[in-house]
Amino acid sequence: MLTNNNMGEKIQHVILTGGVGSRLWPLSRQSRPKQYLEIFSERSLFELAVERNLPFSDSLIVVGNKGNRQLSEASLKKAGITEYADIVEVTPRNTAPAIAFAAFAA
Secondary structure: OOOOOOOOOOOEEEOOOOOOOOHOOOEOOOOHHHOOOEEEOOOHHHHHHHHHHHHHEEEEEEEEEEEOOHHHHHHHHHHHOOOOOOEEEEOOOOOHHHHHHHHHHH
């Protein structure tokens, strides 16, 4: 892995994937939240975020609910990414706990 600063610390890219994307209804559904819809040249917002930050980070942490896990896995597989930390919330707890989970994992 690359070191992104002079102190030898690693940059960890954290993506929070919770939410159902209800504001983009009728395109999005609970089973297919907006962040996974392939509406940008056959790529999703999730995929674009991963690709955009890949050159600037040393590792990836994905935090989401159990309903989104398979969608995240499929998107990452499509992007050729196999190494990442996967934190799955059994019960959605909103943004602050998701950030705390990522911080503890880091």
